[in-house]
Amino acid sequence: MSLYGLMAVFADPEALVEAARGMRERGYRRMDAFSPFQVKELEGILAIPKTRLPWAVLAGGIAGAALVYALLWYSVEVDYPINVGGRPLHSWPPFVVIAFEAGIMGAAFAGFVGVLAANGLPRYHHPVFNAESFSYARGGKFYLLIEAADPKYRKGVTKGQLTRLGAETVEEVEA
Amino acid sequence: MAEASANSPAVLRGRHDSREISGRIGSIVLNGRLPRHFWAAFFLCFLLVLLLLYSITYLIAVGVGAYGINMPVVWGTMISNFVWWIGIGHAGTLISAVLLLLRQPWRASINRFAEAMTLFAVAMAGLFPILHLGRPWFFYWLLPLPNVHMHWPQWRSPLVWDFAAIATYATVSLLFWYMGLLPDLAVLRDRASSKPAQLFYGILALGWRGSAYHWARYQVVYFLLAALATPLVVSVHSIVSLDFTFAITPGYHSTIFPPYFVAGALLSGFAMVLTIAIPLRWAFSVEDLITLRHMDNAAKLMIAAGMVVAYGYVSEAFFAWYSGKPYERAMMAQRALGPYATLFWTMIGLNCGVLQLLWFRRVRRNMPLLFAIAIAINIGMWIERYIIVVTGPSRDYLPSSWGEQSLTWLDFGILFGSIGTFFALVFLFIRILPAITIFEVEELAEEEGKLK
Numbered sequence: 001m002s003l004y005g006l007m008a009v010f011a012d013p014e015a016l017v018e019a020a021r022g023m024r025e026r027g028y029r030r031m032d033a034f035s036p037f038q039v040k041e042l043e044g045i046l047a048i049p050k051t052r053l054p055w056a057v058l059a060g061g062i063a064g065a066a067l068v069y070a071l072l073w074y075s076v077e078v079d080y081p082i083n084v085g086g087r088p089l090h091s092w093p094p095f096v097v098i099a100f101e102a103g104i105m106g107a108a109f110a111g112f113v114g115v116l117a118a119n120g121l122p123r124y125h126h127p128v129f130n131a132e133s134f135s136y137a138r139g140g141k142f143y144l145l146i147e148a149a150d151p152k153y154r155k156g157v158t159k160g161q162l163t164r165l166g167a168e169t170v171e172e173v174e175a
Numbered sequence: 176m177a178e179a180s181a182n183s184p185a186v187l188r189g190r191h192d193s194r195e196i197s198g199r200i201g202s203i204v205l206n207g208r209l210p211r212h213f214w215a216a217f218f219l220c221f222l223l224v225l226l227l228l229y230s231i232t233y234l235i236a237v238g239v240g241a242y243g244i245n246m247p248v249v250w251g252t253m254i255s256n257f258v259w260w261i262g263i264g265h266a267g268t269l270i271s272a273v274l275l276l277l278r279q280p281w282r283a284s285i286n287r288f289a290e291a292m293t294l295f296a297v298a299m300a301g302l303f304p305i306l307h308l309g310r311p312w313f314f315y316w317l318l319p320l321p322n323v324h325m326h327w328p329q330w331r332s333p334l335v336w337d338f339a340a341i342a343t344y345a346t347v348s349l350l351f352w353y354m355g356l357l358p359d360l361a362v363l364r365d366r367a368s369s370k371p372a373q374l375f376y377g378i379l380a381l382g383w384r385g386s387a388y389h390w391a392r393y394q395v396v397y398f399l400l401a402a403l404a405t406p407l408v409v410s411v412h413s414i415v416s417l418d419f420t421f422a423i424t425p426g427y428h429s430t431i432f433p434p435y436f437v438a439g440a441l442l443s444g445f446a447m448v449l450t451i452a453i454p455l456r457w458a459f460s461v462e463d464l465i466t467l468r469h470m471d472n473a474a475k476l477m478i479a480a481g482m483v484v485a486y487g488y489v490s491e492a493f494f495a496w497y498s499g500k501p502y503e504r505a506m507m508a509q510r511a512l513g514p515y516a517t518l519f520w521t522m523i524g525l526n527c528g529v530l531q532l533l534w535f536r537r538v539r540r541n542m543p544l545l546f547a548i549a550i551a552i553n554i555g556m557w558i559e560r561y562i563i564v565v566t567g568p569s570r571d572y573l574p575s576s577w578g579e580q581s582l583t584w585l586d587f588g589i590l591f592g593s594i595g596t597f598f599a600l601v602f603l604f605i606r607i608l609p610a611i612t613i614f615e616v617e618e619l620a621e622e623e624g625k626l627k
Binding site for chain 2 (some may be wrong): 013032033034035036037038039042043046048051053054057061071072075076079080091094095097098100101102104105107108109111112114115116118119121122123124125126128129135
């Protein structure tokens with residue numbers, strides 16, 4: 001069994017933020033934090049890149065609307081044109097209504113599937129679940145993970161640093 | 176926050192820690208020991224589910240004439256039930272999406288069951304246009320499917336738009352709801368002690384582990400879905416109203432309908448939110464999570480929507496007169512004084528009269544009274560939908576072809592059956608999934624400094 005990283009447990013979000021900042025100042029980069037709700041300060045500290053998912057949502061919306069509009073256009077102009085009293089076949093205002101709904105549908109699917117894909121979910125197992133102390137909910141605790149793959153990682157040193165930054169417990173996590 | 180709480184109750188009462196919040200909300204689901212009155216109420220609802228199944232079977236076997244529609248009134252309670260149920264769903268989306276975008280913290284403890292309410296209301300609503308069809312088994316003709324008939328749906332018909340709108344609304348509501356559930360399902364997975372429960376919630380949680388990287392993406396997309404749901408909810412009820420306004424029938428053909436329908440949807444939806452929330456917070460003793468503040472705000476939104484609805488009533492009558500058309504004027508006079516006069520004035524009395532009680536703070540904070548008002552508004556809004564659907568065609572252009580719709584047992588069988596099915600689904604939801612959003616309430620408690 002190889003080592004995946006060190007999991008430090010903190011009692012409240014402020015302590016987690018402090019520790020994450022401290023570890024980053026010490027040069028650690030391969031870190032992750034786990035919390036029962038979003039802790040906004042972590043985004044800056046962990047340098048989480050701004051997500052490009054909004055573009056995926058936009059693309060999904062445009063694709064949904066365009067595809068459905070094209071389908072309607074094809075059905076009235078190409079596949080089954082019916083001349084009713086000389087009215088235009090391509091009567092766009094009513095088509096916009098359905099295209100709008102399809103656009104919303106496409107955007108919502110793009111967002112939902114996109115966020116799961118970007119987060120690598122669904123995922124059957126992840127090394128952090130090997131940690132004894134890691135229970136997402138039971139304690140309402142806040143966790144900081146330093147990966148063993150981090151270039152700054154030194155077995156005893158990192159553990160001591162985490163403890164000095166206020167970790168309640170520090171645990172080695174198997175990969 | 177501080178000055179707001181000086182004269183209005185706090186969003187959360189007392190001090191909480193996150194272990195207690197997730198424990199209390201989670202244990203409603205995981206302990207599975209629900210009070211006896213919960214199952215008694217569920218049993219009553221189940222009887223109504225059976226009534227719905229019987230009524231639908233009867234309707235399909237005998238035909239749509241069985242529920243009292245006939246020329247000239249061929250749109251009956253199936254359409255009014257449909258509009259009523261869709262409207263109820265809209266308040267859920269408003270609470271979960273619009274209040275999220277407006278960053279109203281008080282939505283956190285009621286958004287989950289409001290979204291569930293939306294889903295179940297849309298599920299009920301979706302039944303009715305299908306039952307309304309003479310041959311319900313052909314409903315899929317509304318879809319552009321490659322089929323042997325070689326036909327396409329009529330894209331210019333509001334009925335087809337309606338189909339697209341309802342399908343989109345149901346799907347997007349489901350995605351939004353499930354996405355909001357993910358972190359809470361992970362909480363249940365980790366708290367569950369039995370193997371089947373761990374497996375069930377574990378699969379549904381999709382491996383969520385609360386990573387900071389995941390939260391960052393999650394919140395962005397959750398906001399985007401809320402931003403998508405907001406125009407969607409307005410478009411859905413507007414399209415529903417176009418089913419009426421595209422007809423030249425007197426009483427249907429009116430430009431006020433889209434906003435008027437949306438306001439009516441919010442009024443009836445908030446009435447339903449209160450109808451569920453008041454017994455829920457009492458039965459599960461979560462009065463400190465769903466507080467008087469929530470009830471108070473919902474009541475205020477009800478009166479705001481209700482005043483727009485009252486404006487709709489007035490402008491409908493005014494434009495019938497101002498149009499100068501004898502048919503429109505006759506229809507409006509007949510609506511107020513004709514065979515449906517009793518229902519019409521009951522509707523005005525409930526939706527415009529009883530509603531005014533909510534101006535008083537003491538009424539808004541008196542739970543039994545607020546519950547009674549919510550029920551009254553639910554009834555009033557159902558009558559409104561019925562009046563709109565039925566009075567128009569019953570007083571058409573030709574006085575020789577005037578006629579009324581007669582309500583039969585089947586109308587009520589399907590209506591009350593659907594109400595029972597809706598509540599049965601709500602009961603199952605409370606049993607299986609956390610009815611209060613755990614992670615948002617924890618975040619709220621943290622922000623308010625009420626986390627120990």
